[in-house]
Amino acid sequence: MPPSTSESTATGGGNSLDFDEIELTLGLPGESRDKKSGTKRHFADVIDLKLGSFVDPETDKSGGDCSDLIAGKPRSKERVVGWPPLRSYRKNYTMKSNCKYVKVAVDGAPYLRKVDLQSYGGYQQLLCVFEEMFSCFMIRNVLIEKKMMNTVSRSEHVPTYEDKDGDWMLFGDVPWKMFVETCTRIRLMKSSEAINQLTN
Amino acid sequence: MAYSFPDDVLEHVFSFITSDKDRNAVSLVCKSWYEIERWCRRRIFVGNCYAVSPGIVIRRFPDVRSVELKGKPHFADFNLVPDGWGGYVYPWIAEFSRAYPWLEEIRLKRMVVSDESLELISKSFKSFRVLVLSSCEGFSTDGLAAIAANCRNLRELDLRESEIEDLSGHWLSHFPDTFTSLESINMACLGSEVSFSALECLVARSPNLKTLRLNRAVPLDKLSTLLRLAPQLVEFGTGAYSAEIRPDTYSRLAEAFSCCKKLKGLSGFWDVVPSYLPAVYSVCSRLTSLNLSYSPMRSPDITKIISQCHNLQRLWVLDYIEDVGLNALALSCKDLQELRVFPSDPYVVDANVSLTEQGLVSVCKGCPKLQSVLYFCRQMSNSALFAIARNRPNLTCFRLCIIEAQAPDYLTFEPLDAGFGAIVEHCKDLRRLSLSGFLTDRVFEYIGTHANRLEMLSIAFAGDSDLGLHHVLSGCDSLRKLEIRDCPFGDKALLANVAKLETMRSLWMSSCSVSFGACKLLSQMMPRLNVEVIDEQGYSDAEADSCLVEKLYIYRTVAGPRIDMPDFIWTMDQDRAYRLRNRPSS
Numbered sequence: 001m002p003p004s005t006s007e008s009t010a011t012g013g014g015n016s017l018d019f020d021e022i023e024l025t026l027g028l029p030g031e032s033r034d035k036k037s038g039t040k041r042h043f044a045d046v047i048d049l050k051l052g053s054f055v056d057p058e059t060d061k062s063g064g065d066c067s068d069l070i071a072g073k074p075r076s077k078e079r080v081v082g083w084p085p086l087r088s089y090r091k092n093y094t095m096k097s098n099c100k101y102v103k104v105a106v107d108g109a110p111y112l113r114k115v116d117l118q119s120y121g122g123y124q125q126l127l128c129v130f131e132e133m134f135s136c137f138m139i140r141n142v143l144i145e146k147k148m149m150n151t152v153s154r155s156e157h158v159p160t161y162e163d164k165d166g167d168w169m170l171f172g173d174v175p176w177k178m179f180v181e182t183c184t185r186i187r188l189m190k191s192s193e194a195i196n197q198l199t200n
Numbered sequence: 201m202a203y204s205f206p207d208d209v210l211e212h213v214f215s216f217i218t219s220d221k222d223r224n225a226v227s228l229v230c231k232s233w234y235e236i237e238r239w240c241r242r243r244i245f246v247g248n249c250y251a252v253s254p255g256i257v258i259r260r261f262p263d264v265r266s267v268e269l270k271g272k273p274h275f276a277d278f279n280l281v282p283d284g285w286g287g288y289v290y291p292w293i294a295e296f297s298r299a300y301p302w303l304e305e306i307r308l309k310r311m312v313v314s315d316e317s318l319e320l321i322s323k324s325f326k327s328f329r330v331l332v333l334s335s336c337e338g339f340s341t342d343g344l345a346a347i348a349a350n351c352r353n354l355r356e357l358d359l360r361e362s363e364i365e366d367l368s369g370h371w372l373s374h375f376p377d378t379f380t381s382l383e384s385i386n387m388a389c390l391g392s393e394v395s396f397s398a399l400e401c402l403v404a405r406s407p408n409l410k411t412l413r414l415n416r417a418v419p420l421d422k423l424s425t426l427l428r429l430a431p432q433l434v435e436f437g438t439g440a441y442s443a444e445i446r447p448d449t450y451s452r453l454a455e456a457f458s459c460c461k462k463l464k465g466l467s468g469f470w471d472v473v474p475s476y477l478p479a480v481y482s483v484c485s486r487l488t489s490l491n492l493s494y495s496p497m498r499s500p501d502i503t504k505i506i507s508q509c510h511n512l513q514r515l516w517v518l519d520y521i522e523d524v525g526l527n528a529l530a531l532s533c534k535d536l537q538e539l540r541v542f543p544s545d546p547y548v549v550d551a552n553v554s555l556t557e558q559g560l561v562s563v564c565k566g567c568p569k570l571q572s573v574l575y576f577c578r579q580m581s582n583s584a585l586f587a588i589a590r591n592r593p594n595l596t597c598f599r600l601c602i603i604e605a606q607a608p609d610y611l612t613f614e615p616l617d618a619g620f621g622a623i624v625e626h627c628k629d630l631r632r633l634s635l636s637g638f639l640t641d642r643v644f645e646y647i648g649t650h651a652n653r654l655e656m657l658s659i660a661f662a663g664d665s666d667l668g669l670h671h672v673l674s675g676c677d678s679l680r681k682l683e684i685r686d687c688p689f690g691d692k693a694l695l696a697n698v699a700k701l702e703t704m705r706s707l708w709m710s711s712c713s714v715s716f717g718a719c720k721l722l723s724q725m726m727p728r729l730n731v732e733v734i735d736e737q738g739y740s741d742a743e744a745d746s747c748l749v750e751k752l753y754i755y756r757t758v759a760g761p762r763i764d765m766p767d768f769i770w771t772m773d774q775d776r777a778y779r780l781r782n783r784p785s786s
């Protein structure tokens with residue numbers, strides 16, 4: 001049952017208001033102003049402006065340039081500042097079940113880091129994050145050891161993780177979702193040590 | 201006038217008039233009434249701390265005992281207002297400390313409160329009794345320690361939803377042993393653990409304690425100790441409601457709850473272990489207020505509780521309640537006045553909860569006294585909104601958030617204009633409305649025409665053109681606060697309705713289509729408005745006028761432009777040329 005149509009009133013006769021008559025312009029007389037017409041701000045436009053690329057967590061589509069992946073927010077839903085309208089106090093208490101923080105150790109680094117595996121869409125993305133997280137350290141390593149380092153996966157460090165059974169596994173063997181489910185912590189193992197363990 | 205009442209008789213009569221509105225009306229009758237009234241006004245409310253200055257307040261009202269101040273705009277709750285915006289309480293406290301030595305109560309909302317402010321409060325006002333800090337920030341537990349140590353007559357300390365730098369729980373131990381006047385304490389927002397023995401002693405020596413809201417760190421097995429010491433409690437907030445399942449812990453807790461014959465409000469329930477929930481059943485029938493919005497309790501447990509709460513008036517809960525729980529609510533809680541349903545997981549597309557618009561419709565049909573609704577959901581239809589409007593014309597507050605922005609009617613794919621139109625047409629006393637979903641200019645036509653009592657309107661991702669905003673500004677006779685984000689509203693509507701802006705407290709517009717040029721013009725036309733442009737990107741002089749502003753906050757004021765603005769806020773004041781010349785080049 002839609003509401004009855006409004007009647008024009010002195011103050012509220014919106015339909016009949018002729019905007020051209022009351023239009024105010026700025027600038028010198030005779031100067032034409034390039035006016036932007038009101039366009040609907042679509043939610044999608046806001047996302048593009050604010051977030052960059054989007055990663056689908058359902059399938060591992062995370063291959064590609066690291067810079068793309070890190071610039072975009074890899075959440076399960078695009079995020080716009082302040083939407084949905086919830087106080088941060090309330091967001092802090094919303095269920096932790098959607099976070100999975102695991103420790104990341106890099107052989108030789110003096111301290112560990114933590115990452116939320118739920119934030120990422122796939123292995124490649126995660127490795128890019130490690131590259132950024134540990135870049136200072138890596139660079140120092142390069143200077144000290146005078147070796148060339150590229151990405152984590154091609155360098156001296158081998159990404160491994162401990163699963164629920166306590167076994168140390170190599171990244172990439174199982175689908176991403178299974179990895180998120182079973183991973184308890186991560187170690188970027190020096191490949192020299194990995195080789196030592198293999199030969200022992 | 202030879203036959204007027206003596207002043208003290210008038211003053212006595214005025215002492216029965218407590219509402220601000222009535223007091224303001226009294227002060228307008230004649231000069232002598234204005235004078236008498238201003239000397240005996242004891243309580244003031246300042247809805248926008250920048251609308252007036254401390255000096256002006258003190259000059260007019262020389263003997264105030266209770267002050268309430270609000271600072272940042274509402275959208276600050278959602279991180280839309282940058283840090284450093286303002287809302288500092290210190291200047292107010294400094295002047296009050298000189299002018300109001302008998303000040304008893306300070307209530308602040310969305311203000312920046314420093315430890316220095318708290319220390320100054322604690323030392324300046326000998327009869328200080330009530331401190332409420334709602335959604336405030338800028339202070340630490342050191343400031344709380346000063347309050348605890350120095351406010352000998354404190355009755356109420358409420359920190360609701362403030363962001364506090366939590367250095368330690370030691371602050372609570374600063375209440376002296378001689379301190380026995382506590383009536384209400386809400387520390388639910390604090391993270392760190394307070395000394396339990398200090399807490400226990402505090403509760404034990406506070407015979408008038410009515411409200412005790414603990415923080416998460418207080419373990420479940422300690423609750424019975426506290427409840428046994430304070431069976432007179434009216435409102436109680438638990439800490440984390442979980443412990444190893446032990447029969448003696450359970451029975452002690454159940455027994456302690458059953459002794460609280462006056463308990464009417466419950467909250468807390470972080471980290472629930474469901475086996476402990478029946479311990480509260482004995483108090484359910486007396487409960488009028490229940491806040492489960494921080495609790496991971498699922499629908500079956502929630503339903504078991506609310507089915508016993510026949511006197512419930514207020515329920516705050518997560519969407520874990522689901523439609524089935526809301527149906528139970530509709531059946532069991534016929535006195536329900538306020539319902540708030542928050543999303544457990546706002547950022548996933550498909551939450552694993554079966555909560556739809558049907559739950560809300562159920563409650564609206566079943567609860568004849570329902571007045572206030574805040575509801576987050578993932579789908580809505582015009583037909584559901586019609587049902588709500590028809591069944592609940594007594595709604596005064598309707599805030600609907602469909603989580604996916606610009607979502608249309610999920611059945612017909614039409615805009616939700618007609619549905620919200622029905623709400624404003626039927627609910628003639630509607631004072632507050634928040635819109636969401638796919639909406640065109642049409643909904644604003646309905647609102648402008650019908651929402652005559654509407655005082656606050658929140659709009660996001662809606663409308664087609666300036667006409668939408670014009671409908672609202674040219675209608676809505678009672679509008680006080682308007683907040684808009686990401687809508688295609690611009691200069692035309694604003695400049696066609698300048699006079700309206702002085703009848704309102706404030707207008708917030710962010711990510712809309714308002715130009716700098718329009719802001720300048722508005723400032724020139726309306727000297728009693730502060731037109732503040734928030735611009736964190738900076739702008740270049742050359743294209744200033746046609747550039748669109750990021751965020752705009754306009755409010756009426758008798759205090760002139762404010763002097764505590766950060767760099768990124770621009771106003772058209774006398775120093776405009778200076779500011780333009782001296783902007784850092786981007």
